[in-house]
Amino acid sequence: MVAAWIHKCWVILWRTPTRRLRTLPDVLVIGVSKAGTSTIAAYLAQHPDFHPPLYKEPHYFDLHPQENVEWYRAQFPLRMHRWLAKKAFKRPFVSGDFTPSYYLLPHAPERTRRELGSPKIILSLRNPIDRAYSHYKDSRSIGYEIMDRFQDALKAEPTRLRGELEKMEKDPNYCSKALLSFGYKTRGIYIRYIQHWRRWYPDSDMLILNFDEWIKQPDDAYAKICDFLGIRRWALGRYAAYNVNEHAFPEIPSDVRRELAAFFEPHNQALYEYLKTDFCWQ
Numbered sequence: 001m002v003a004a005w006i007h008k009c010w011v012i013l014w015r016t017p018t019r020r021l022r023t024l025p026d027v028l029v030i031g032v033s034k035a036g037t038s039t040i041a042a043y044l045a046q047h048p049d050f051h052p053p054l055y056k057e058p059h060y061f062d063l064h065p066q067e068n069v070e071w072y073r074a075q076f077p078l079r080m081h082r083w084l085a086k087k088a089f090k091r092p093f094v095s096g097d098f099t100p101s102y103y104l105l106p107h108a109p110e111r112t113r114r115e116l117g118s119p120k121i122i123l124s125l126r127n128p129i130d131r132a133y134s135h136y137k138d139s140r141s142i143g144y145e146i147m148d149r150f151q152d153a154l155k156a157e158p159t160r161l162r163g164e165l166e167k168m169e170k171d172p173n174y175c176s177k178a179l180l181s182f183g184y185k186t187r188g189i190y191i192r193y194i195q196h197w198r199r200w201y202p203d204s205d206m207l208i209l210n211f212d213e214w215i216k217q218p219d220d221a222y223a224k225i226c227d228f229l230g231i232r233r234w235a236l237g238r239y240a241a242y243n244v245n246e247h248a249f250p251e252i253p254s255d256v257r258r259e260l261a262a263f264f265e266p267h268n269q270a271l272y273e274y275l276k277t278d279f280c281w282q
Contacts, residue, residue, distance in 0.1 A: 018078065019074035020070060021078055021080070022073040022074060022077065023079045023082050023095060024073060024095075024115075024119075025053070025076060025095050025119055026094045026095055026120060026229070027095075027097075028102060029096060029097070029100065030099070030100065030103040030108075031103035031123055031124070032103060032124065033100040033135060033187070034131050034138065035100075036124045036214070036241075038243035041098040041242075042240075043225075044225070047231060049094055049231040049234075050095070050096070050229075050231065053096070053097060057099040058072065058075045058097055060072040060075075060097070060099075061099070061105060061112065062099065062105055065173035075097075077095055081093070092229075092230055092231045103193045103194075104179060105168065106168050107172035109196060109200035109201065112200075113200050119205075120229060121205055121207070122228070123197075124210075125190055127212050128188025129188075129261060131187070132184040132185060132187075133150060136184055137249050150252065151253065151256045153184060154184060156182070157182055157184055157185055161183060164179050185263060185264075188264060189264075189267045191267055191274055194274070194275075195274065207225065208277075209224070210277075219239055222236065268281055
């Protein structure tokens with residue numbers, strides 16, 4: 001309680017008054033949720049050339065439509081720090097936003113281009129079946145999901161999301177909380193979202209990672225991220241996984257996995273063809 005009060009006072013008395021003196025992010029890690037975005041954030045936070053935001057997930061482009069870009073600036077370091085790093089110490093300076101729901105937003109690519117210029121985009125993908133179940137376990141653990149069985153939540157998804165995607169298309173300020181909480185299958189149709197982002201960001205500005213591979217060799221993935229951001233390769237002493245759901249859940253029933261495999265198969269194939277990469281998701 002006291003710590004939260006002190007933090008709030010610090011934001012009001014320091015961060016907010018200095019917001020016009022602050023920088024904007026150089027990279028957006030736009031998703032996907034349950035595919036290692038917290039781990040990427042934790043790795044970069046240990047890099048001397050990376051300067052994290054006040055909150056890992058500012059949610060500026062989805063949950064704070066009433067705020068302007070000056071509010072967003074308050075989440076990031078002072079421009080003076082960037083100047084000192086580049087001019088005085090001849091070192092790169094990178095800051096970023098790790099909100100994993102941005103990739104879902106129909107108006108986010110255009111808006112990020114307009115307000116941020118040319119940020120780098122990182123997107124970590126995961127086998128959509130495993131992502132969906134991890135999402136369900138997370139929603140269940142924090143109390144959003146009331147259904148005891150994964151298969152029941154999947155059956156309820158169309159009803160829960162009815163009309164939500166259309167609302168998001170029509171209203172740039174609307175972000176569907178139902179999609180964030182219960183879009184187990186919908187959020188795994190990656191091709192739909194990637195094609196939209198690619199209209200605004202060229203291949204050279206987007207790094208797409210396969211979580212199922214990079215989690216096995218995180219040092220290689222970290223090096224690839226550093227190269228993409230133009231910062232030094234920086235070996236970490238330990239490559240741990242972060243924000244892992246430790247609650248005990250049974251394995252996905254085999255019949256449910258088969259149904260999900262059949263559902264995702266055409267979308268995955270379209271993704272492989274579009275990216276010219278086979279992620280070999282089973």
